[in-house]
Amino acid sequence: MDRPNEYSKSYQETMIKWYKHSILFGVYLTISIFFFKGCGSSVFMFPSSSDQLYTLSNMPLSEIYGQLEIQSPPRSFFGKGKLLFSAPGQSERLSFDYYVSQNREVYELKNRIGIPVATIQIDVDSVLFLDRIESQVIRWHKNAIPLSASALIPPIRLYELIHYEHWILQTQQVHQSTKDIRLTIPDIGYVFLELETFALSKIYHNKSSQESTGEVWKLQVNGRKNYKNSPIARTFSIENETRKSQLFIQLVELQFNQSIIPPTVTIPNNYTQNQ
16 A cells, blocks of 8 residues: 555544544553653663764674574563553553564553553554544555554564564674664664663664654663563653654563464444545
């Protein structure tokens, strides 16, 4: 599906209604202990280039990749989570159930009193969004999500925050400081790994790294749960510098199941389809 340059009236009306419900902004799953502590800016303390001195590293990519292979993170998992979205003049708390595998992620979102408000199915190449309030469904190609909806679609799949070894194969440069390794990756920007454990610590996405959105955002892992030899991201935060928005995500329950298959979302017959 090509990216639409102009949106239909019905689509615009749908977006406006979502804004009025203050739910559209809160829909990133993927999904922070400090989430319950408010939206203080101290959460997003991303080191700038002046905070740490990075020098070109002679560490071979094969060594980094080998360390990540040893970790053997789970191929599928599920559970419950909470999120807090904050933007100028708006904030929203949501809870969600999630099912994650390599090829599909499904999120069922509920408002503060437990009423379902949205269902999101993220496949490898597409996104299906069910508006449970207005009984509408919207489909997007993964690389053609309109800017007006990018606040509710995650910039990185939750699966990729746990299985990030594929980024090593795309790395152009490796720099390191006394604390971490910085990978320069096309279409992403910078991916940071802890020097001692090779655990994912943060991601910095700049405008030049993805022409489709031209947005600047930062993701930071703030808490983990161990699975065998793997440090699994459990609480994290996302700051969108372009939109001045912040997202705090906590996986309250995190259960591992190597064979779980996320359910296929069923579209009710009475739902209006918008594309």
